[in-house]
Amino acid sequence: MFYQNKKNMTTRYFLNNNLSSDNESRQIKQSAKIIRFLAKSDVPVSLPVIANHIKVSVPTITKLINDLMEQDMVVEDGKKETDNGRKPSVYSLTKSHFYTVGVEVLLRRIQVNITDLNLNSVFISKNTTFELENSEACREEVLAFIDHAISESDIAKKDIIGVGLGMTGRVNGVTGRSYNFFGFDDLPFADFLSKELDLPVFIENDTRVIGVAELVIGKVKNINNNIIVNISRGVGMTIIVNRKMVTGGNGFAGEFGHMQFVGNEGRLCICGKKGCLDTEVSGKALELLFNESIAAGEQSLMLPAGKENIRYDDIISAANDGDYLPMALLQQQGEKLGAALGNIINLLNPEMIVIAGKYSRAGSFFRDSIRSGLYKTGLKDPLANCQIISSELVQNTGAIGAAAIVLRKYDLI
Amino acid sequence: MFYQNKKNMTTRYFLNNNLSSDNESRQIKQSAKIIRFLAKSDVPVSLPVIANHIKVSVPTITKLINDLMEQDMVVEDGKKETDNGRKPSVYSLTKSHFYTVGVEVLLRRIQVNITDLNLNSVFISKNTTFELENSEACREEVLAFIDHAISESDIAKKDIIGVGLGMTGRVNGVTGRSYNFFGFDDLPFADFLSKELDLPVFIENDTRVIGVAELVIGKVKNINNNIIVNISRGVGMTIIVNRKMVTGGNGFAGEFGHMQFVGNEGRLCICGKKGCLDTEVSGKALELLFNESIAAGEQSLMLPAGKENIRYDDIISAANDGDYLPMALLQQQGEKLGAALGNIINLLNPEMIVIAGKYSRAGSFFRDSIRSGLYKTGLKDPLANCQIISSELVQNTGAIGAAAIVLRKYDLI
DNA sequence: AATAGTTAATAAAAATTTTTATTAAATAGT
DNA sequence: ACTATTTAATAAAAATTTTTATTAACTATT
Numbered sequence: 001m002f003y004q005n006k007k008n009m010t011t012r013y014f015l016n017n018n019l020s021s022d023n024e025s026r027q028i029k030q031s032a033k034i035i036r037f038l039a040k041s042d043v044p045v046s047l048p049v050i051a052n053h054i055k056v057s058v059p060t061i062t063k064l065i066n067d068l069m070e071q072d073m074v075v076e077d078g079k080k081e082t083d084n085g086r087k088p089s090v091y092s093l094t095k096s097h098f099y100t101v102g103v104e105v106l107l108r109r110i111q112v113n114i115t116d117l118n119l120n121s122v123f124i125s126k127n128t129t130f131e132l133e134n135s136e137a138c139r140e141e142v143l144a145f146i147d148h149a150i151s152e153s154d155i156a157k158k159d160i161i162g163v164g165l166g167m168t169g170r171v172n173g174v175t176g177r178s179y180n181f182f183g184f185d186d187l188p189f190a191d192f193l194s195k196e197l198d199l200p201v202f203i204e205n206d207t208r209v210i211g212v213a214e215l216v217i218g219k220v221k222n223i224n225n226n227i228i229v230n231i232s233r234g235v236g237m238t239i240i241v242n243r244k245m246v247t248g249g250n251g252f253a254g255e256f257g258h259m260q261f262v263g264n265e266g267r268l269c270i271c272g273k274k275g276c277l278d279t280e281v282s283g284k285a286l287e288l289l290f291n292e293s294i295a296a297g298e299q300s301l302m303l304p305a306g307k308e309n310i311r312y313d314d315i316i317s318a319a320n321d322g323d324y325l326p327m328a329l330l331q332q333q334g335e336k337l338g339a340a341l342g343n344i345i346n347l348l349n350p351e352m353i354v355i356a357g358k359y360s361r362a363g364s365f366f367r368d369s370i371r372s373g374l375y376k377t378g379l380k381d382p383l384a385n386c387q388i389i390s391s392e393l394v395q396n397t398g399a400i401g402a403a404a405i406v407l408r409k410y411d412l413i
Numbered sequence: 414m415f416y417q418n419k420k421n422m423t424t425r426y427f428l429n430n431n432l433s434s435d436n437e438s439r440q441i442k443q444s445a446k447i448i449r450f451l452a453k454s455d456v457p458v459s460l461p462v463i464a465n466h467i468k469v470s471v472p473t474i475t476k477l478i479n480d481l482m483e484q485d486m487v488v489e490d491g492k493k494e495t496d497n498g499r500k501p502s503v504y505s506l507t508k509s510h511f512y513t514v515g516v517e518v519l520l521r522r523i524q525v526n527i528t529d530l531n532l533n534s535v536f537i538s539k540n541t542t543f544e545l546e547n548s549e550a551c552r553e554e555v556l557a558f559i560d561h562a563i564s565e566s567d568i569a570k571k572d573i574i575g576v577g578l579g580m581t582g583r584v585n586g587v588t589g590r591s592y593n594f595f596g597f598d599d600l601p602f603a604d605f606l607s608k609e610l611d612l613p614v615f616i617e618n619d620t621r622v623i624g625v626a627e628l629v630i631g632k633v634k635n636i637n638n639n640i641i642v643n644i645s646r647g648v649g650m651t652i653i654v655n656r657k658m659v660t661g662g663n664g665f666a667g668e669f670g671h672m673q674f675v676g677n678e679g680r681l682c683i684c685g686k687k688g689c690l691d692t693e694v695s696g697k698a699l700e701l702l703f704n705e706s707i708a709a710g711e712q713s714l715m716l717p718a719g720k721e722n723i724r725y726d727d728i729i730s731a732a733n734d735g736d737y738l739p740m741a742l743l744q745q746q747g748e749k750l751g752a753a754l755g756n757i758i759n760l761l762n763p764e765m766i767v768i769a770g771k772y773s774r775a776g777s778f779f780r781d782s783i784r785s786g787l788y789k790t791g792l793k794d795p796l797a798n799c800q801i802i803s804s805e806l807v808q809n810t811g812a813i814g815a816a817a818i819v820l821r822k823y824d825l826i
Numbered sequence: 827a828a829t830a831g832t833t834a835a836t837a838a839a840a841a842t843t844t845t846t847a848t849t850a851a852a853t854a855g856t
Numbered sequence: 857a858c859t860a861t862t863t864a865a866t867a868a869a870a871a872t873t874t875t876t877a878t879t880a881a882c883t884a885t886t
Contacts, residue, residue, distance in 0.1 A: 058874095084884080085881080085882065088835085248638055253795075260789070347760075349665035377671075472843075832883080846870085854861085
């Protein structure tokens with residue numbers, strides 16, 4: 001017996017590796033291995049199967065599992081149907097003790113999803129009137145929102161593995177620092193939240209959080225090397241190499257929007273340079289292009305001249321409905337995007353490229369235009385081995401991806 | 414006692430993980446951990462230190478080390494000087510039982526270096542009259558050259574951990590296949606060599622092999638995210654993310670030479686596209702540019718008009734000696750290179766970029782011109798966190814890097 | 827229905843590993 | 857020179873884990 005109140009253990013206790021090497025910690029390490037294995041398995045598993053994976057004998061596993069059951073961490077799930085031989089009892093984690101909090105903080109929106117180990121949301125809270133600004137008051141607002149969501153969900157803190165947070169701007173996931181927000185008193189935002197919430201907190205860039213969502217529940221689930229292009233009003237990129245997110249030395253990686261691809265003849269970008277992709281291929285740019293075309297006398301069926309406040313999502317919808325001008329403009333953007341992606345394919349040889357963000361809603365004509373652009377820059381071999389697809393994830397992607405970051409940190413996914 | 418002839422064990426025996434889970438393999442796994450730890454430590458270490466790292470008690474480590482000493486794998490290195498307490502005996506690997514073979518196969522050159530665990534060459538063999546071609550005869554020639562080098566070195570095969578080979582062209586390090594050479598009968602070249610030499614063989618692209626050399630013995634030794642640009646007659650790139658080489662899904666990654674950066678107005682490249690970096694920034698391009706300038710009437714101090722067969726290395730030397738035209742041309746190339754690298758810095762946020770290959774010999778004026786080019790495309794933050802340096806590795810880089818690939822595969826470095 | 831074949835789970839015995847205690851070897855201070 | 861202190865190495869005892877043997881549960885076949 002290695003601790004007193006067996007029914008009061010926190011999930012985190014097992015997953016924390018910084019323990020001394022006495023006997024207690026040995027058993028905890030073995031238990032952690034079992035928990036990780038059970039978490040990754042989508043079906044309940046038998047003692048011999050666990051023993052085989054953990055490389056420990058069946059009697060030992062029996063003892064460990066019994067201990068974990070006493071602690072309410074593991075439950076028996078009855079017998080399993082087999083073709084022959086005695087049917088084994090199978091075991092799985094007690095779902096109600098393994099929750100993760102995923103938070104998405106965007107400029108005008110904050111959302112919390114509390115998810116189980118399979119990333120199903122068991123509680124959702126969002127605020128679409130939120131306004132992000134770099135003030136201590138806003139930092140408190142974010143903290144309060146998360147804290148309130150946790151209380152409202154009625155999930156005990158001891159059953160929460162950790163909090164993942166994806167936010168706008170540049171973020172260094174290793175140091176837990178946001179470069180644009182909430183870095184007061186030189187205290188990393190992740191550390192601030194962790195202290196206040198009394199939970200482990202991991203933060204990441206919003207685009208990378210969406211990339212992780214694609215990696216764990218999206219179409220690139222089993223693909224090791226891929227790229228997720230997040231195009232909505234702006235454009236961002238998550239690079240996945242060997243199933244891991246590329247963050248670079250300081251968390252700045254993926255600044256695809258400022259890739260220069262047309263020489264220096266393009267529009268001036270907010271970054272101060274000319275010819276950035278963001279000025280040509282983005283929702284912002286689409287609105288601009290559309291308005292310019294209309295002003296130049298071109299016609300659009302569904303968005304007649306004179307209509308005010310045309311938003312890029314409307315243009316994409318119109319294109320999907322077959323309206324000529326919006327479709328032509330999107331194809332134009334697709335070709336440019338393709339040419340830029342061709343360079344990246346040559347560099348990184350990804351197996352798949354996912355178009356995520358609002359642009360994922362654009363019809364196949366858009367992907368076709370990207371493909372056509374690829375040939376301008378991409379080499380034959382890497383191109384032949386790379387698929388371009390649109391994301392199918394719709395709702396909650398950011399918050400679920402943020403939760404996934406926690407599960408990945410603890411190697412539970 | 415877990416095997417008979419203790420003095421006849423091969424080093425490979427320990428490092429191979431595919432063993433059943435009986436007691437013998439348990440001890441071998443523990444021994445492998447000790448070997449890996451000793452290999453990585455550059456000084457002999459004591460029993461308590463090993464015990465602490467391997468997370469096993471001192472008596473157990475004592476037994477394992479004694480067994481390894483009986484097998485001649487480990488030697489005692491006397492007592493260590495300490496400040497207080499009893500002085501411990503310290504242990505290290507028997508150097509003479511841990512060799513690696515590194516092979517570099519280029520178009521007109523083949524070289525074998527046999528190295529110890531510290532990547533010091535103990536035997537070198539090279540052939541500069543070699544001509545690489547995709548024929549079975551040439552494949553046999555490569556095999557014979559390696560085989561002959563091993564025999565000549567008088568190192569027993571059982572003391573060789575494995576063979577690493579870096580070669581020109583596209584290579585998939587995972588499948589062991591070269592796309593350009595020696596893929597006869599659908600047998601991966603690595604498998605062919607492995608079968609014939611009766612040794613584990615790992616192959617890689619020549620540029621990536623140089624990149625690994627930089628990572629293990631070069632200036633980026635302790636840098637996790639970096640880029641090694643290999644510029645000689647052509648231009649290649651090794652991308653290192655989280656201390657690991659990026660190969661992409663099919664080993665095509667790093668095709669930097671065909672990155673398009675000047676729109677489609679450049680020269681026609683051998684890849685069929687226009688505007689590739691290779692047509693502007695490479696030894697080839699430098700020769701072309703120089704000849705064009707001379708033909709257009711420009712003057713060069715050290716390479717007067719009329720001289721035949723001017724090679725790019727000579728132009729670099731002349732530039733280093735202060736000759737104006739060569740220096741101006743190199744600066745022109747550096748600026749373009751910098752602009753291309755700026756995009757990559759935005760994408761990957763490397764901490765360091767190493768200029769390797771023949772161009773690493775170019776003076777600081779060249780690096781300065783690269784830096785000046787960076788500002789055209791690179792964003793402020795990632796740029797501020799990225800250094801540009803020249804490689805200091807000179808000789809044997811390819812073969813040593815190839816040997817390093819083996820050590821990395823076995824986690825000995 | 828009995829039996830052979832298969833896999834699971836438990837019990838008992840054997841082996842291994844760790845913990846604790848003891849001895850050894852060294853330094854520094856009185 | 858002796859003693860206290862520190863770390864290393866070994867020995868003996870205690871705990872843990874694995875191996876082997878046995879029993880249990882189930883299917884398919886004769």
